Amino acid sequence: MIYPRTIFPAIQEQLQSNKVIVITGTRRVGKTVLLRQIQEQTRLVTLWLNGEDFDVQALLAQRSVAAYGRLLGDTELLLIDEAQAVPEVGRVLKLMIDSFAKLTIVATGSSAFDLTNQTGEPLTGRRIHFDLFPLAQLELGRNENSLQTRQQLEDRLVFGSYPEVVGLATSVQKIDYLRELVNSYLLKDILMYEQVKNSAKLLQLLQLIALQAGGEVSYDELGRQLGISKSTVERYLDLLAKVFIIFRLGGYSNNLRKEVTKSSKWYFFDNGIRNALIPNFSLLAQRQDIGALWENYLIAERRKVNSYQRRAVESYFWRTYDGQEIDLLEQEDGHLSAFEFKWQNRRVRVPGSFDKAYPNATFEVVHQENYVDFIVPSYPAS
Template sequence: MIDRFLTEKIKAKLFKGKAIILTGARQIGKTTLLKSFFGSDEEVLWLNGDEVDVQELFSTISATRLKAIFGQKKIIVIDEAQRIKDIGLRLKLITDSIPEVQLIATGSSAFELANHINEPLTGRKWEYKMFPISFSEMVQHHGLLEEKRLIPHRLVYGYYPDVIVNQGNEVELLKQLSDSYLYKDILAWEQIQKPDKLLKLLQALAFQVGSQVSFNELGQLCGLDSKTVEKYIVLLEQTYVIFRLSSFSRNLRNELKNSKKIYFYDNGIRNAVIANFNQIENRADVGALWENFVVSERIKFLNYSDKWVNYWYWRTKEQKEIDWVEEANGQLTAFEFKWSALAKAKLPQLFLKTYPNSQFKVISKENIDEFLL
């Protein structure tokens, strides 16, 4: 079994008087993680928010009835809690009325769960975001050399747990993931009337990984207005399919100040969206695959290691660009991502002149451990 970094963090917060909220995409191992240290423990009550009777149970629940339902259970796990109406108020009721119980709620879509828990659970919760398995978790599992050898495989198939443990069935599993789970929470939202347009938008985003995106241009490609494009992108972010990277600007007039790039949390899902599982030796988009991989893995690393940094990309109107700019403790470091260590890269002189104390590093597959471990 592949150990997940969040396991020990969550264990350390048990019975500390607060609810534990675990969010992340469907099928990335949230329930598996919890069962790894609870198992079939008789003191644990598992409830699934996808089930109608569980949703109905919480619709008009009282503290007295909750105590009767929980009985002698010490740990209450509510899976897919975003499916339960007014979940924040229900969780608050449990934490306030039954403080001896450890409450854990998981969710696969932030647009319901986060919006409905933040105010009711202020000061009453620990929150953790979970991602597909990370490069660093796999290094811990079977060593750095082995995982670096598998990077070409990861660029194509990604890091979803089922995909990793079922070698030879990657394409079938990714098709199932993208068809059955990827859009489930979004399409359940009543205002999504055109799922075909949503898929077109995702495909357009997949083809533009690592490039600036324009809502107007995306709308023209997909047959949607720019406001609907932005709304769909927000929903895709909140269901942990994609994320945005903002541009860095402080001093120059010609720095792009409000532009965005969009990346996928998982390379395998990105490739499933465009139905391209060719190996990297036969692909023209290896640069985009590498950039998406490195950026998403850095996001995982920063989250799991509790490093407090700001990050952006940088570009000017004259198309001078840096893939990743990071600021930690007042120090700026610029990074360029190159699949081959032989590819030449240098820091744009304009950036160096404007931010003279900044550092510069090139990240390739040969030195990826310096960036992700």
């Protein structure tokens, strides 16, 4: 099944904008399929290029308007898959978009290293950027009723929601796919573009983060466990974030002395990847980490929907040195919303220090009975 992606209509609206539309996301998340859908549903004259093709790289390396004119012909929509593989892709795209007034370019990339960095400054004012993630419940729900969504919850907590995983019939098939994805694809961009010398340490670091998902991370302690420096740990985590495997939450503070601000929590964009790294694909009844799975799933889903709805939301966790804590804070337009995640529905009181410091903030407990409203909110797309 091909799932309609949330960002597709917004991309369609820009297909005659004479701009560069950049779509970034990790490998196997559906970027190529999305590009095919764009091609199939437009009446514009299109040209498809694969940035990993050496012949394509050689053609684009000529860097001349005449050469590009011969390549493009009457093309109105240029589609470049894996564009980050093209040397100096930002300068290439800038010359094209500045030279051909009827041209729009859609470029996809599986890492933020070269694609967003190289297209940033050269394309100031000429670039529109979208992130694409593993399937969000916002997208899956279009083919489900509420009962089916709840029936699929355990599967999504254990196996995640990469498009191909969702389409596989058995647990064995899903486990095999996720193992192959981790071993063959996910770290490819880091190893290729950033020339990381010790891939084993990078994988070990990712495994440690998987075991600590939802917990505060000490870079010094991770460095001691791995036998590498704190700065190397920080660099590796930054690289893993740039290929959309993990993301960071920092601590929130309004300059209160008791609030923890320097710590970090790291989460995975997909539970299936996290479980493949441990490795643990056991059913929920056999697991000791349901709380971590639940928290990671909800925060990742919320991050997806906030991105797709183009909301200017800052996300944090909150904790004081005396142990009071809240799983997620969102700050938007000066308003603070607090969320606590519990697998079972039970009464939870807002921490006293938080209530006193932020009396105008809202507080909500998210559990199995109300989680869909949290990850598929009812506010309209902007």
